[in-house]
Amino acid sequence: MCGAKVLRLYSVRDFAFSYTVESAQPLTFYSDYEVRSGAISFPYKDSMVSLKYKSSDSKGVFYLVGGAGGSGFGSKELSKLFRLEDNMDNIYGKISTDAFMKSSVEKYRGMRLTHNDPWITTLVFIISQFNNIKRIRRIVKTLMEKYGDAIYDGDKVVGKAFPRMETLSRLSVKELMACGAGFRADYIREASRYCSENLDLYRLGSKDYDTIKSELMQVRGVGDKVADCIALMGYGKLEAFPIDTWVKRVVERVYFKGKKKSIKEIHTFAEDRWGGLAGYAQQYLYWHGMHSL
DNA sequence: ACCCAGGCGGGCG
């Protein structure tokens, strides 16, 4: 940090930095975060972004720590990534439908959904399936280190970009297995190829939720749950409700007296109960459920 | 040793 420029980027309230960054969203897997200093760094396009968040009382301030200039990452991008314009009072009012949701909101108040790059989100959640958080991170980091384009500050390599889909599509299953991907190696290869040749992820953003989800499910390795994760965290579709083992378990236990319910029944339940904010409800259900059940 | 992890694809009835 010797002589680095520090730029005040954004002031915000109802924001919990660590919960937002650590709650198994894409940033959890592709960024480096220091809890103590409140500093985070991650690649954005072809440069590194370093942020600090300092909170005092009920509000906090984001600072952009200098470094490689011209990253194109400013207050607008920051606001989109961390959904800083979300009205949390309104959201909490609508998702706090019962005691379980209320206690989750109370405990993790300020945890935001994040709105990430669609390709990053797609790859991260393909890797997430039948996997645990620590290992997801390790696989993502390995892919970045081995196959991400080098990011320079002058002539010094300061980081690695997120691997491009074209790069990964040319790798062999064996090379991907060597990154620890396991049986997902084939999914990664096929998804990378399909997204670089047959499906433009960056043209999906303007479509509605149902279209986005069904288009995503054409990608190898993307099923109902992963498609919802991408719709939610890659396209900002707040009605998406990803159902993983934890969410299924929580919903069955809290709302159906432990009775088994199908994925379809749970989707219907979530839509009826939380509607267009089901995605936020899911994030609080998931994180609280995983830590309390 | 055994079980599970932010599931999915494929095959079956």
Add this chain to the structure above:
DNA sequence: CGCCCGCATGGG
């Protein structure tokens, strides 16, 4: 549609 199975790998 529902159900069942196998899938690599590492940590508890």
